[in-house]
Amino acid sequence: MKDTTNTMFLKVKCADCGNSQTVFDRTNIKISCSVCGATLAIPKGGKAIIKGEVLGRLDTDLEQK
Secondary structure, eight states: OOOOSOOOEEEEEOTTTOOEEEEETTOSSOEEOTTTOOEEEEOOSSSOEEOSEEEEEEOOOOOOO
């Protein structure tokens, strides 16, 4: 069964230090870089505002094979 909510995890690169980490695109808390503490994502009641560079998305579709 496939999820139809269009939510995804994103790989985001920090603009300050270059660290990349995974964030949820509809986060309800502020996400900070684990290395330098810069803000990577700000919640906005739906999709978050992503402050870093989005490098790509992670496929979260877990289909049975």
